[in-house]
Each structure stands twice: as structure tokens, then as C-alpha cells.
Amino acid sequence: EAEVAQSPRYKITEKSQAVAFWCDPISGHATLYWYRQILGQGPELLVQFQDESVVDDSQLPKDRFSAERLKGVDSTLKIQPAELGDSAMYLCASSLEGHMNTEAFFGQGTRLTVV
Amino acid sequence: AQSVAQPEDQVNVAEGNPLTVKCTYSVSGNPYLFWYVQYPNRGLQFLLKYITGDNLVKGSYGFEAEFNKSQTSFHLKKPSALVSDSALYFCAVVEGDDKIIFGKGTRLHILP
Numbered sequence: 001e002a003e004v005a006q007s008p009r010y011k012i013t014e015k016s017q018a019v020a021f022w023c024d025p026i027s028g029h030a031t032l033y034w035y036r037q038i039l040g041q042g043p044e045l046l047v048q049f050q051d052e053s054v055v056d057d058s059q060l061p062k063d064r065f066s067a068e069r070l071k072g073v074d075s076t077l078k079i080q081p082a083e084l085g086d087s088a089m090y091l092c093a094s095s096l097e098g099h100m101n102t103e104a105f106f107g108q109g110t111r112l113t114v115v
Numbered sequence: 116a117q118s119v120a121q122p123e124d125q126v127n128v129a130e131g132n133p134l135t136v137k138c139t140y141s142v143s144g145n146p147y148l149f150w151y152v153q154y155p156n157r158g159l160q161f162l163l164k165y166i167t168g169d170n171l172v173k174g175s176y177g178f179e180a181e182f183n184k185s186q187t188s189f190h191l192k193k194p195s196a197l198v199s200d201s202a203l204y205f206c207a208v209v210e211g212d213d214k215i216i217f218g219k220g221t222r223l224h225i226l227p
Contacts, residue, residue, distance in 0.1 A: 004158070040219070040220075041219050041220070042205050042207075042217030042218050042219050042220050043159070043205075043217050044217070045214060045215065048213075048214075055213075056214060091158060091159070093158075093159075103149075103161040103164065104159075104161065104215075105158075105161070106151075106158030106159040106160070107158050108156065108157055108158045109158055
């Protein structure tokens with residue numbers, strides 16, 4: 001069964017350091033999402049791609065976060081510099097055509113701890 | 116702005132009993148409603164969705180949800196709970212801009 005792949009699964013970094021997460025969506029899925037899930041809360045959308053284009057990054061803290069999906073396939077989310085408040089689970093998801101038309105498939109996530 | 120509320124942080128149910136996980140929503144237009152489940156150390160898994168049509172939606176693992184427009188609710192139900200249903204459940208709503216908003220989640224404990 002096809003899955004959304006994310007790496008690393010766990011990451012511990014010191015504050016002010018740079019950190020990057022990688023996501024490989026299900027083959028053929030045009031829409032890719034990055035979510036942040038703080039413990040005890042639901043996922044919050046950080047950025048949504050349609051192919052290689054950003055559709056929504058209104059909740060992405062652009063002073064320190066960046067995301068790219070250069071060839072419209074895999075994607076990288078970067079934080080520089082990391083802050084203590086960035087500790088969370090970062091989830092990647094993909095879908096054929098967005099949430100309204102098709103279900104989204106989620107990866108296992110990357111758990112980030114900033115110390 | 117759209118929003119979704121899950122009023123219970125945790126629900127405890129004895130195995131074999133029916134279960135209900137509550138969800139209410141607020142949107143300005145027609146809602147697209149979803150339930151996702153999250154098992155420990157796993158990503159979210161899609162359970163079911165309501166877009167239009169029959170108010171009772173059937174999904175994976177024997178779950179169903181009832182859309183109630185007058186009460187703006189979309190409660191998740193299962194007639195007979197299994198211990199393996201223990202997980203974190205998220206209700207979500209999507210509006211016209213395709214932005215999905217998740218509730219804070221409800222932890223379901225099924226007691227053997």
C-alpha cells in the first residue's frame with residue numbers, strides 16, 4: 001500500500017540551529033500539505049502546495065520557516081533558527097486533488113524537540 | 116471563519132458498548148466534514164467524510180457519523196466498541212477555500 005514517507009522520524013536540535021524535514025508524497029498526488037501538531041492539539045496547516053506552487057502559506061512563520069517542492073514531487077520544510085516553541089510533530093500529507101475532492105493521506109510525522 | 120469543536124478531551128467506553136465522540140462545527144456555507152483517527156506514533160488516518168446526501172455516513176472499521184444541520188453536529192459513532200479502537204480522534208471541517216480546520220482531538224479509551 002502506498003504511503004507518505006517522512007524523514008527523520010525524530011529530531012533533537014538546539015535552539016538557534018537549522019533543521020530540515022523531508023516528505024515524499026504518494027505517487028501522483030498533486031496536493032501536498034505540511035502541518036504542525038502541538039501536543040494536545042489538532043494539526044494546523046503550515047503550507048499547501050499544488051504541484052510545485054504554494055497555494056496557501058498564510059500560517060507559515062516566514063521569518064524562520066521555509067518550504068519548497070521544486071519538481072512538484074517531494075518537499076522539504078526548513079526551520080532556521082529553531083526556537084523552543086517549535087517543538088512539535090510535523091506532519092506531511094498528500095491528496096490527489098485537495099481535501100474537498102479526495103481524502104488526504106498522512107505520513108507518520110517528524111517529532112521535533114528543540115532544547 | 117470556520118471552526119470545529121470537540122467538547123470532550125477523553126471518552127471512556129467499555130468494550131462491546133456503543134461509543135459516541137462528539138463534534139460541532141461552525142461554517143458560513145455548506146460544510147465538508149471529516150473524521151480522522153491517530154494511533155500512537157502514527158500519522159492521521161481517514162475514517163469518513165460528509166459532503167452531501169445521506170446524513171448518516173459510513174466509514175472504515177465500522178465507524179459511522181451523523182450529520183445534523185440544525186444542531187451543527189457531526190458525531191462519530193460505533194455500535195460496539197473494540198479495545199483496538201482506542202486512539203485519538205479528530206473532527207475536521209473544510210470550507211470553500213479547501214482549507215481544513217481540525218478540532219483539538221478526543222482521546223478514546225476502550226476498557227476491556
